[in-house]
Amino acid sequence: MGSGTDLDRDERLERYAELAVRVGANIEPGQTVFVQMIVEHAPFARAVARAAYAAGARYVDVWYRDQHVRKAMIEHGPDSALEHAPEWLKTKYGAFAGNALIASTGDPEPDLMSDLDGERVGRAQMKELSTIIQAHMVARSLNWTGLAYPSEGWATKVFGEPDLERLWEAVAFCTRLDEPDPVAAWQEHMTRLESRAAQLNELSFDALHYRGPGTDLTVGLLDDARWLAAAFHTASGRPYVPNIPTEEIFTTPDCRRAEGTIASSRPLALLGDVVDGLKLTVKDGRIVDVQADHGAELVRSQLAGDERAPYFGELALVDGSSRVGQTGLTFFDTLFDENATCHIAYGFGIAESFEGEPGEGMNVANVHTDFMVGGPELEIDGLDADGHATPILRNDEWQLPE
């Protein structure tokens, strides 16, 4: 991707919007496309609106949020305003059913709320809207996607200086915008991830064994939990990709069966701070010890918040072909960071992994925190019930035939 001219940048943005519409939400002609972004992301919203109409959207509804207006409410508004969800927004969220939603991440002012009363900031959420969204997720009635839109504020977080162009180039690389035909590149990419997931499902291992510096961990798998790539389908069968980028295949492990130690391989952005050098000890599925070079308290407080928090909810495999991993950057945005390398999450499991009702093996908690464990020094084997080991990852390379 050329770095110089406005034309290049405009074209890159148009391609990015195209990706959101054709691959991410994969909108169906005749759908209403809801675009929800902060007002600073207007250039992206506009490009998405154009791309959505070009793809046959019946109507594109753009709703801009404004963090500064939210701040005014938290600072000067009455208590009753904090959790208030206007009726018209509930109606609108209800209208998502059968339609498409495109949202963006990438906070241009990550520290905007930092001088406010944390308790009021925490309360200022439209919970009733989250409930409606969750119902759409369960009913699978919505094809949706989220993409990050670069800004100077975000670039400063990543690089220590507002190098917007450098961030754009990193994002473009991670999201395959640098390919001659990004949409085709994504189709190929998703096919590869899905075939990896199918392979692991075929092999139906009983457990995974992680081995590396500071790591010797065995995690049990569940008979009824499948491996998935992040290619979702609506109830009516429309495929979509909720996260761009995505590099992982993932499953929900047996939360009752995990033993050993695991060392994190990358910094973890958590609750506005960073956890470095995280090391966990696990017994009978439960995290019993937390150590870190920095920020151990953040993890301990999170684990203390819920009886079921210290159990694993997700295993995700990412190899060295991950473009996010190849950048070597910490993006301070989960959408990117969790796709850099293999990760494990403590907290709630993922219901989509199960064909039917999840059984007792799936953890239920109110947190879900992914931490990165992968890298060239990590070896991962699949174990049969009789203990026979099959190499899955060595030196960041996928070992099963592709």
Add this chain to the structure above:
Amino acid sequence: MTLDPRVERYAELAVRVGANVQPGQLVEVLAHVEHAAVARAVARSAYRAGAGYVDVLYRDQHIRRALIEHGSDDVLSWSPPWLLERAKQIGDENAAIVALTGDAEPELLSDLPGERVGKARMLDLLAENNRQINEQLNNWTVVGVPNAGWAKQMFGEPDLERLWKAVEFCVRLDEPDPVAAWRAHVGRIGRRATSLNDLQLDAIRFHGPGTDLTVGLLEESRWQGVESKTAQGLTYVANMPTEEVFTTPNAARTEGHVRSTRPLALVGQIVRDLEVRFEAGRIVDVQASEGAEVVRGELKSDPRAAFLGEVSLVDGTSRIGQTGLTFFETLFDENATCHVAYGSAYTEAVEGGASVEGVNDSTVHTDFMIGGPEVNVDGVRRDGSVIPLLRDDVWQLGD
């Protein structure tokens, strides 16, 4: 976070004098994305004035452009049900409304077919808004937000500072005590309204180059200026700036022809040298050197769009007129000089309100400027006697 004191002062004026926000009120802010700095300041001011909740809705002309370019005919004038619900709630809860104008890209839609541009209006939503204005449910105000695009349109270069200075002058933000200055202004224009009402005029006549127009009034027509009142008696200033005394004419009694004296910015296009001919109240011919199609498209919106809903008198003391500038923004330009509007009437300016026959009702309301030093304005009394109202832009009735 550093705040711009000028923006904060402006927002305070809009909230305290304009909308006159009351404690506990729902406050609706309508803004374009380019107005975010002022919209945020209005939200802060409104909460400080005790607002119960502030709901900011951003509009984006680029999204509208995408709709006009690519949307099918059946969605062009569609009102999404959630926006209708929002509008109804604004009426039901007697919300305060602060609307921001000031087009950042005034020519954004100029290369699109005028007819589609004219049609791309949320008709049901506009009808709901009109109902609320007619029933005087809300205390509301409209203020202009300076931006680079608007400045470029006016000055040929994006001289934002110059535009801010002009806007500050027009809305009296240059006064040491803008609130007191507005109080004095309310009194002066209010006295003009009183003297016009005392004359019991039957018609207003405009005479000048390209213009010979008679606008018939209703017996129930009442002249108004600057300050408005909700049905519940709450005062507010609907437009900032405002310099006009206006009333609602008898929609059936406009005759003659009129030449617009200033360019008109209309739904993303500029209409220049507009000439309109009336017969029995209805606009029967529209000509313009530029943008005639947009006007014609608007007039087709509904059966009553082509009738007058407002006649308004402004003299040379107008601060907007004094700037000598064309703002390409109706909020300002209509206050530079006399104007009429086709489309809906303000029922507030009629004794008896909407039920009076001859009060026009439409989904459009477009003001166009017809006054200036060369245009003489007379009042015709019911006995046929003629009273000069404006000569050479000077108010003839005394202040």
